[in-house]
Amino acid sequence: MSDIDLSVNIGKFKLRNPIMLASGTVGYGNEISEFSDLNKLGAIVTKSLSLKPRKGNPPQRIVETPSGMLNAIGLANVGVDIFLKEKIPFLKKYDVPLVCNIAASTVEEYVECTRILDSEETIKAFEINVSCPNVKDGGLQFGNDIKAVGLVISKVRAVTNKPLIIKLSPNVSYISEFAQVVKNEGGDAVSAINTLVGTAFNIITKKPKLYNVNGGLSGPAIKPVALAKVLEISRKVDIPIIGIGGIMNWKDVIEFMIAGASAIQIGTLNFIDPTAPERMIKELEDYCVSNQLNKISDLTASYLI
Amino acid sequence: MSDIDLSVNIGKFKLRNPIMLASGTVGYGNEISEFSDLNKLGAIVTKSLSLKPRKGNPPQRIVETPSGMLNAIGLANVGVDIFLKEKIPFLKKYDVPLVCNIAASTVEEYVECTRILDSEETIKAFEINVSCPNVKDGGLQFGNDIKAVGLVISKVRAVTNKPLIIKLSPNVSYISEFAQVVKNEGGDAVSAINTLVGTAFNIITKKPKLYNVNGGLSGPAIKPVALAKVLEISRKVDIPIIGIGGIMNWKDVIEFMIAGASAIQIGTLNFIDPTAPERMIKELEDYCVSNQLNKISDLTASYLI
Amino acid sequence: MLIVNSPVVETIQIHENIFIQKILSPEIAHNSNPGQFLNIRVSETANPLLRRPFSICDVEGDNIFIMFNVMGEGTKILACKQPGSSVDILGPLGNGFNLDDDFEIAVIVAGGLGSAPFPYLTRKIGKSKKIISFVGGRSKNDLITYSMMNFLTSTDDGSEGFKGNVVKLLEENRDKLDKEKIKIFGCGPNAMLKSLKDFSIKYDYNCEISTESAMACGFGICQGCPIESTQNPDKYLLVCKDGPVFNVKDVNL
């Protein structure tokens, strides 16, 4: 047994290690459990849940791009009720912190979802998705409207005492202004980043490749942008950051932590190698051993600038 | 001789074909002339020029990333005076429209540069760079401040009758709002996009890989984002667009034109294959022949959405 | 579902642009069914980023076979893999063809590369049932009859076999198709699957088809591969998990 401490705190939310699985890239946990031992992971974030089930966008929903992919799933999900009834029982069997990601079109819907889910003790924290670029009928474009984001946080904060994480959009001029609002309104942490808005055309048909026209760009292509956003927040706002964007290996995890992240989420990589998250935990431990680092959390914001 | 018409109009600026070479990726034309016949190209855009020579950032200035690269050159350039004295004579020998890209830290400097360069008839148009992410001492961060951008355009417009192109930053919430300001203030066209803000860390030293900390992300990684920005402008504002971002081959050119671009610029690709621009012109012609397209300009904004 | 790095045994070019790759992968070979597919990572670099889905073309002992044409970067890299190199396989994925139905004659209908899953199906059915195959292509060079038995062909341009599409060819031969005894297995381009669906419904044949979709994961976590369900219009089915083989009546094409 090594006595390396991989645990991290995201504000009051404590994880056994910094490796979380990102919303929309693990479903509700069952498929990925065939490849990774969920009990070893830092946390799992559910696919964004809405009040009612959502069918999502018609195909085509996925386009590959250089070192990245566009998705326009359109928040297809089972809705909070079916989630509680049909998905929670499976997740209850595991000893892994469950984070419920919530997406909604109105402030009321955010509040209602949170309220309904709050009493389920398997759920250890909420991640509020104010930044999904792929829904046409989504009412407000919350993610780009700083006042709307502030309102959502204060209202949701009022109905839950669980850790409240706000997932920020990178498609804004200054992401740190949004992080500041999260802090002001009582949010516990921010996740950065959600996908970048992108598109692609079929040059033969002249139609967008995605039915939804725009999609969200993820994968290694966006890593430099994600790191810059994490760094921007880290330098300007005193709030825990969960780093997300293009993480492919343990070195990327270290890089995000140096840039300011307390924990990280793995997204697109789950599709390519669902065994990677569990393996990375071991690799992080090895890194700590060979660098004589007792607590991995000492890496957070350790940049020398 | 085929009778395909490859010429395009960027407002009142007429080019023999849509292939332009992007600012900062061709120096002042001499090195690249060994690989591509400049006389065949649509246009060349100079490295951003400032009133006084700029030394630029200390090394390291370049970092490779997945399907992309970060640069933080810091607008190293010879300044307008030396440009006119030492660089223009070479460019005069060619029959290729020369676009002068101008970068400055104050409104006055933009105006002064334009005024000085305006009388040189070899210069056929101006591209105003309000979007360079890599200068620390750059005074205003023009690119993200819509009022500052508006002011620059109106003041520069007052001192030149040549076509005025504004190169927009992608690091904003809604790029089309900036394009609208360009139109309102009398600009002739927009270039979209400049680089995305990104960074990278050396995980051993914990220092940023770039001396400047942040750099600009370019190359195929950003193509989906660039296409979405071009499309956004095309759908919202009636202004000619020059598409830029990750173009690697003739298919990408067609894709940008479909998404709304009247012409395009090639950047990072010049570093990898400086013979590509000339070759692409031929390939575009072949495309037109096999698609029975007489005028390539018919492609612009031909998207079916 | 397994992830296994598996050595390439050989890569053979069988047509202008079409390759058969033999891969040593005992775990997958012993656990797969015709109609299932593999999601293959062709390179460790970030580009191409995603795995590429391929039908299991055949299984022979410890070896699996895939059949593919060179479409883009991924299949180009795959085609260059020689003995000594390996591929990273995630599989077997999805639901294969159902052979437990009550039928006596298997009718295979393949368009273009839609032939891919049928060598394995043919092998699995073996001598237990009769097989009739209908193979279509745009032209002579697009006809893929690799490992097919008892087949008729059609080409759009009439350069070989029946002139017309493969569903037309099927209709021409309807006298051979006794409704009570046959089951149709179809794979091919969407347009072909659509007319095969119309045909099967019109004459009330039992018909399963193998469908395609753009995919990211291949095992149900990305929601990237929806297909419209006829039973429940409020929810998409997933090609990777609920398919890729569906009864023709269950999906809207």
Place this chain on the structure above:
Amino acid sequence: MLIVNSPVVETIQIHENIFIQKILSPEIAHNSNPGQFLNIRVSETANPLLRRPFSICDVEGDNIFIMFNVMGEGTKILACKQPGSSVDILGPLGNGFNLDDDFEIAVIVAGGLGSAPFPYLTRKIGKSKKIISFVGGRSKNDLITYSMMNFLTSTDDGSEGFKGNVVKLLEENRDKLDKEKIKIFGCGPNAMLKSLKDFSIKYDYNCEISTESAMACGFGICQGCPIESTQNPDKYLLVCKDGPVFNVKDVNL
């Protein structure tokens, strides 16, 4: 400056992690000088995106040689290239070593992979002048003396030759170095170049060094490779175009 797709003749591993690649490229072979470099595109895909710079290690007839260690993705791909494959070369680039100076003895100082440009320099000098080489490495296994003549070695850990760095070794042998007659040619890690510079200035030796920098283009259009000039503090020199070989006095390291 040319861009030529050139066939790989052979790739030989000379040390644990170090390879010599022989490439058939007559145009470049006949037009290059020692100290110049090549910018090589190892793959047509978007990743790795940029070319990779390598010193011209040697030239023999129509063939050029490069020497490299496997650092990351680019050099990994390169190391796997076998006869039958090719590399896309942009070159020859930059300014090589100046052999027209007035000197009688060439003193080569190489640290680690800094040996790369010297087989060619050694060949070019040939019998016209005397050569003394000093080769340093961290340890025995890092000493690269490939094609070197008349050399002394040093290792940081003392596992072979002089114990200490290569500039120390040089200083130890200063009795062999007659200031009027020699010219020093150095290549290696930055720390070594720095102490070589101090050494040359201290004793007023004529000394040229080959420098490195991150690069995008390699031929002067990206401004990505600045190096501080001692003559003009208002303007950087470019490693790719003004260098990579500089007189030690002209650059701040």
